[in-house]
Amino acid sequence: MTVAVDQALQAWMPALPLAVAYSGGADSTALLHACVRRWPGQVYAIHVHHGLQAAADGFAAHCRQACDQWQVPLVVAAVDARHQPGQSPEDAARRHRYAALAVQAHTAFDRPMASVALAQHADDQVETLLLALSRGAGVAGLAAMPAQWQRDGLHWHRPLLGVSAADIRQCLLDQGIAWIDDPTNTDLRYTRNRIRQQLLPVLEQVFPQFRDTFARSSAHAAQAKQLQQELAQLDLQAIGVPPRIQALQQLSPVRQANVLRHWLLQHHQATPTAAQLQELLRQIGACQTRGHRIHIKVGYGFAVRNGANLGWYNP
Structure with missing residues (x-):
């Protein structure tokens, strides 16, 4: 299954140098290792240390060890990811993470990065879509996660959105590459985890091609979202x-x-x-x-x- 990740990267040509958001989990490990093989000397790693759980120091240590082995420059960025009243902890952590990635990509290495790669995959995309549906979201939510966009003077990419979580893990097993599992990923208090552990296996049985069909629905919603944005820009100029x-x-x-x-x-x-x-x-x-x-x-x-x-x- 090494092919699954490599194939996903074949048609992907990010502007270099490239920073990979590296948590130490399976997804970002597979992405970082594949990028290092493809663009040696042009790939850097950023680990965001949220400090929200006791295992966080161990995550950072694992990332340092792996990057030393692969000779990848790494920066560990500590952030205060606590949420404000009325803000969800997940949203707060995400906002702090993206802000830290942008700052570090511009300033942490011997040269500024042109691109940042994130390791969300096909299962993450399905979970995002299902969460949006559960909240009654409009087309912006149903569009789920974009594969690429520009913000903060950087090109952002999600090259693994077409690869399943199972294929990514099999890729690492085939190559004997270790990763770490975040214990919060099995905590069923979080809706996303319940979707991953309880709902996706049922979808796999009933609709074996659900990842591809859901992705097409999100792509249609993304087109509608773009039309809405273009109309909104025209109307905002007028008003x-x-x-x-x-x-x-x-x-x-x-x-x-x-x-x-x-x-x-x-x-x-x-x-x-x-x-x-x-x-x-x-x-x-x-x-x-x-x-x-x-x-x-x-x-x-x-x-x-x-x-x-x-x-x-x-x-």
């Missing part, structure tokens, strides 16, 4: 930043919702719940007098009326 309330009112309710989600995310990194967005739309529709006040919870802050415009602030 202005910050949005003019009267101009917002000229749009249909679905376009109002679309452009408001886009504005909040792009300019304030805020994502409203469905209920918050619905209430905001109601308030905008009712805003017909000079004295009408808007002040409602949206995301982790508040949407407010500032004269003729709609504003947002984080107290």
